[in-house]
Amino acid sequence: MQKLRRRRCKICREWFHPKYSNIWWCCPEHGAELAIRRTNKEKEKVLAKRKKEQREKEIKAKDKLKVRKLAVKPLSYFTKQAQTAFNAFIRERDKDEPCISCGRFHEGQYHAGHYRTTGANPELRFDEDNVHKQCAPCNNHLSGNIENYTPRLIEKIGHERFDRLMGSHELPKWKREDYERIRDHYRKKLKELKDVH
Ligand SMILES: [Zn+2]
Ligand SMILES: [Zn+2]
Structure with missing residues (x-):
């Protein structure tokens, strides 16, 4: 197996030699921290997406109401x-x-x-x-x-x-x-x- 190039830990920025290509942390503690960070980011993304959808829904409802109001005008x-x-x-x-x-x-x-x-x-x-x-x-x-x-x-x-x-x-x-x-x-x-x- 080819030895992987050294890289910087995503948490502490220290150089380290990863055992596997998907390892981005220097130690288990930083591995856990990175996992938490990633989860939080994911959560934020989901939240932002939901917010955006809610906003779009509100705009659509407003437009619909406008159309309905006009529709009932004599x-x-x-x-x-x-x-x-x-x-x-x-x-x-x-x-x-x-x-x-x-x-x-x-x-x-x-x-x-x-x-x-x-x-x-x-x-x-x-x-x-x-x-x-x-x-x-x-x-x-x-x-x-x-x-x-x-x-x-x-x-x-x-x-x-x-x-x-x-x-x-x-x-x-x-x-x-x-x-x-x-x-x-x-x-x-x-x-x-x-x-x-
Ligand atoms: Zn580290
Ligand atoms: Zn006149």
């Missing part, structure tokens, strides 16, 4: 999200324009006013030609001030687009995913507008 929740994003885009698009109905610039609040209402024409809810910046009084108290809205709208978008708007439109069967898509689309468009300005 469709109107997503409609509203999409409408909010769309309206914010309209207000930014028309930022430098006066109220579409009364032509005033004022300090008060502005809304995104639907020309054809979402009640009567829900299919035009997200039609960019159908919605324009409007002052709060016109939007809230004058039912959109429609008689003044009409001529200004034609002036703004032209007869052709106005005729298309007034034509008949199919009512899309928007699902949650559609509303989420519309919401994300207009959030992105709003951001792009703001980045340009």
Whole structure:
């Protein structure tokens, strides 16, 4: 048998000549100590692994809860999200324009006013030609001030687009995913507008 090369004890760092290749300790005491150390290391590893698994489990449970919470939200929740994003885009698009109905610039609040209402024409809810910046009084108290809205709208978008708007439109069967898509689309468009300005 070939004599093994000397090596350092893993515990005391002293040189020694091992009898077998798997001996890493100079004396039985250090052999025992090394065994304990190795066991402890193993235990720590197992503990760390368990901790990590627990953390991952918690994250997964949280995600699941989030998904479940969204799943029980009514469709109107997503409609509203999409409408909010769309309206914010309209207000930014028309930022430098006066109220579409009364032509005033004022300090008060502005809304995104639907020309054809979402009640009567829900299919035009997200039609960019159908919605324009409007002052709060016109939007809230004058039912959109429609008689003044009409001529200004034609002036703004032209007869052709106005005729298309007034034509008949199919009512899309928007699902949650559609509303989420519309919401994300207009959030992105709003951001792009703001980045340009
Ligand atoms: Zn030793
Ligand atoms: Zn107005």
